[in-house]
Amino acid sequence: MSYVIVEKPIANTTVIRMNRPERMNSMAFEMVGPLHDAIEEVAADNDTHCVILTGTGRGFCAGADTQETEPPPNIEGMTLTRIATRSMTILADLVPALQRMPQPVICAINGAAIGGGMCLTLGADVRIAAESAYFRAAGINNGLTAVELGMSFLLPRAIGSSRAFELMLSGRDLTAAEAAEIGLVSRTVPDDDLMNEALAVASQINGWSTQGVQLTKRAMWAGLETNSVRAAIELESHLQLFVRLTTKNFEEATRARKEGRPPVFAD
Numbered sequence: 001m002s003y004v005i006v007e008k009p010i011a012n013t014t015v016i017r018m019n020r021p022e023r024m025n026s027m028a029f030e031m032v033g034p035l036h037d038a039i040e041e042v043a044a045d046n047d048t049h050c051v052i053l054t055g056t057g058r059g060f061c062a063g064a065d066t067q068e069t070e071p072p073p074n075i076e077g078m079t080l081t082r083i084a085t086r087s088m089t090i091l092a093d094l095v096p097a098l099q100r101m102p103q104p105v106i107c108a109i110n111g112a113a114i115g116g117g118m119c120l121t122l123g124a125d126v127r128i129a130a131e132s133a134y135f136r137a138a139g140i141n142n143g144l145t146a147v148e149l150g151m152s153f154l155l156p157r158a159i160g161s162s163r164a165f166e167l168m169l170s171g172r173d174l175t176a177a178e179a180a181e182i183g184l185v186s187r188t189v190p191d192d193d194l195m196n197e198a199l200a201v202a203s204q205i206n207g208w209s210t211q212g213v214q215l216t217k218r219a220m221w222a223g224l225e226t227n228s229v230r231a232a233i234e235l236e237s238h239l240q241l242f243v244r245l246t247t248k249n250f251e252e253a254t255r256a257r258k259e260g261r262p263p264v265f266a267d
Contacts, residue, residue: 004034005056006042012049013202014042015195021057027116028069032090036097043101049210050202051101053124054108054195063115063138091116095123095150099221102214104205108198109133109176109185115142119149122158125217126201127185129176130194135184141171157224159184209249209265215239 005017016038018025025031042048055061072087098105098120107124115138121127137155140146146168156164159182167174176188189197205213219232219239226232244250249265256263 002034003031004038006038008048010199010203012047012206013052013199014045014048014050015052015054016042018053018055018061021055021059023065024057024059024062024112024114025055025117026059026062026065027091028065029072029087029090030070032094033073035094036090039094039097039101043097043103048103049206049213051103051105052108052195052198052202053098053105053120054198055110057111058132059111059117060107060109060113060133061117061120062112063117064142092149094120095154098123102217104202104213104217106198106201108194110191110194112136114138116149119151119154122150122154125220128194128198128201129179129185129188130191131176131188132191133176133179133188135167135174135179137168137171140168146171154224207262209243209247209267211247211267212243212249212265215243 001019003018003020005019006014007017008014016035018031018035020026020028020031042051072083072090075083075086078086094116104126105124106126106128107121109121109127109129111130111133113121113133114136118135118137121135137146137151139148151168155168158164159167163182174184176185179185180188187197216239219235222235223232226235247265247267249263249267252265253263
């Protein structure tokens with residue numbers, strides 16, 4: 001059985017599907033390893049301009065696997081403390097790996113996004129949730145901390161600090177409807193419409209300049225870590241000039257508007 005499925009249902013869009021439904025796609029190493037491989041493989045695919053990350057079954061990703069699973073790879077001869085560090089290092093790179101992908105990542109949240117699964121959604125650029133989906137910062141429920149895999153950095157920036165504190169400290173469930181209300185997801189859709197909606201967003205993104213889209217993603221993530229508007233503007237100015245001067249995209253956009261047709265950007 002393949003724990004991660006990679007498919008290309010439409011041109012230029014690749015779906016990465018976590019496929020361990022009997023465990024609600026929990027973060028066992030037998031799934032995390034193939035997920036890392038899939039992210040790396042798709043990131044290097046020049047024919048993929050947009051990525052959709054989703055899960056199989058009733059869970060998007062249930063976070064830590066509480067049942068017996070395979071150990072992390074390459075731990076022969078290690079002490080327990082070193083194994084723990086190796087394990088967390090593998091898990092902790094999932095969110096940065098999604099951010100590093102040149103393509104925009106749309107997270108189609110088909111069900112429960114719990115603990116590390118909720119963190120995983122925060123690594124995506126766009127989040128769309130099925131109406132049955134829900135979120136929980138579950139570390140606190142398990143007697144641990146709620147901070148993991150970038151949650152303390154990304155969640156306050158997505159929904160504000162007060163809401164982030166409340167969710168992380170209370171350990172309560174956040175419904176898809178409330179997630180949309182507070183801006184954690186872009187929208188909610190009926191469960192059966194989730195993938196079609198994600199594909200429609202991907203197709204809209206794919207209609208624009210691939211270079212323009214990818215550099216916009218990079219600037220947006222950099223902006224989250226930039227500490228002044230002047231620094232953000234400086235980066236934006238260089239990126240805008242770079243695309244303007246090294247492509248004919250602006251001329252094509254102007255020509256297409258005059259001719260009443262969609263632009264075809266050659267970058």
